Amino acid sequence: MVGGINVLISAEDIVPLLFLALPFGYFLYIVFYTxxxxxxxxxxxxxxxxxxxxxxxxxxxxxxxxxxxxxxxKFKKRVVRFRKRKKIDFHEDVEEREKITLLLSATAAMLTLGMADFLILSIKRVIVYPTQYYSRITKKDHYGEYNPGLKTIVFSADHLLEGFRIPNDNRNLAVHEFAHAISFNVANKFYTRSYVFLLGLKKIKWLFKNPEFNRKMEESGYFRAYGKTNVHEFFAVAVENFVETPEVFENQFPKLYRIIKRMLNFGFYRMPEF
Known part of the structure; x- marks a missing residue:
C-alpha cells in the first residue's frame, strides 16, 4: 500500500487477543461491581x-x-444508600410510597447507626401492603412481620405510618420489625459487635424469665402486652420503647436500658429533651 501501512490481522491472530481480553474484562466487571x-x-x-x-x-x-x-x-448518607440498595415492592393501592420508602430507610439507618452493617444483609426483600394482610406462611393476619428464612420484611402501610404519627406512644411498626431483622443479622456474624449483641440478648432472656423483673414490668404497664409472647418479641417491643421514650425507659428500667444501648452501640446518643 502506497503512503500508508497495510495491517492485516487474521482470525488466528484475534483468538489469542480475545483470550487475553476476556479475563481482563471480567476483572473490570468484578472491580466495578464491588x-x-x-x-x-x-x-x-x-x-x-x-x-x-x-x-x-x-x-x-x-x-x-x-x-x-x-x-x-453519617445518618443522612446511610439513609440514601439504604434507599438505593433495597427494592420495596408495594402491593395494590398503597399511597405515599415515597414517604414510606424514606421512613423505612431512615428507621433502618437509625437502628444501625452504631453498627458497620447498615444495609442489614438479612433483608433482601421489603413488601408493603396497604393494610392488614393475610400471610400464607403463618396462616394469620398481620400488620407486619420478618421472615428470616426468606430474608423478607413486610409492613402494612396504614399501621406503618400510624407508628410515626405519635412519636412517644411506644408503638412503631417499622422499629419493631427492623429490630427483629437486625437481631437475626447481627447474631449470625462473627465479630466483636455480634458477641456484644448476643451477650445482651442472653441478659434479656434472663430478665424475661426473672419473676421480680416480670412483677415490676406488670406493675408499671410500661411495655405493651405483646412483648410477653416470647423473648424475641420482648426485645423488639423494648427497642420501640428505647427509641420513643428513652428517658422514661432509663428511669424505670435502667438495667435493661443499658443492655439495649450497648447492643445497638448507641454510646453516641444524647437523651432527647421533651
Missing part, C-alpha cells in the same frame, strides 16, 4: 436527601434532632 456494592463507584453518584426529606425525617424521628453534626451527616 465498588458499586459499597457505594464507591465514581460513575454512580447517589443524590443526597433534599431539604424537604430532611424536614420530614426531623418531624417523624425525634432521634435525628438529637444527633451531632457529624452523626447527622
Amino acid at each position: 465498588l458499586d456494592l459499597f457505594f464507591l463507584n465514581p460513575f454512580k453518584r447517589i443524590p443526597p436527601l433534599t431539604e424537604k426529606e430532611e424536614r420530614l425525617i426531623a418531624s417523624q424521628l425525634p432521634f435525628f434532632n438529637q444527633l451531632s453534626i457529624s452523626k447527622k451527616e
